[in-house]
Amino acid sequence: MKAYPMDLREKIVKAHIQEKISIRKVAIKFDVSKSLVQKLVKQQKLDGNLQPKQRGKPQSSHLRNAEVELRELVAENHDATIVELCELFAMKTGNWVSRSAMCRSLQKLGLNRKKKHCKVAKQQLQESKSLE
The missing domain is CATH 1.10.10 (Arc Repressor Mutant, subunit A)
Incomplete structure (x- = not known):
């Protein structure tokens, strides 16, 4: 209303x-x-005024000012899933965040969660073994 x-x-x-x-x-x-x-x-x-108050709950996230911590977590645990990153973030900072919040923050930071680098590393490893 x-x-x-x-x-x-x-x-x-x-x-x-x-x-x-x-x-x-x-x-x-x-x-x-x-x-x-x-x-x-x-x-x-x-x-002293009759202005309508703002509706809804203000949106705030524990990830808002945690860019450095997120980058460190991803660098240390490059093959971790989103859920694992949530758990690691909770252990590191004491603040639990949801999977969707973690995913949005990673996307904003440009930290791609696709594991292309792992596939490339596996292919290179297989190629080096086949050459031996």
């Missing part, structure tokens, strides 16, 4: 505070809930 417009918020608070109308009567007059009127009056008294 969208936030109520600012002019309606101001009218509700003005009706209660300046015109000394009870909260119940204000709620009936503007066809809103009693709890909304209480919330707006409290917000005006505490914050």
Whole structure:
């Protein structure tokens, strides 16, 4: 549901505070809930404004400032899976992250999880054995 417009918020608070109308009567007059009127009056008294508060939970990740740690983990454990990297990160920093968060962070850093280098190394090893 969208936030109520600012002019309606101001009218509700003005009706209660300046015109000394009870909260119940204000709620009936503007066809809103009693709890909304209480919330707006409290917000005006505490914050001094009636701006709608930001919705949703702020997104933050333990991986946001852990670029150095991630690069070290991948360098030390180049053949580790995403799940193993999550476990290693948790042991190293004490913060658990999900597989999807780890995958997104690795992609942002440009750390490719495809193991092409392992295949190339295996092929070179097989070729050197076959030449012997």
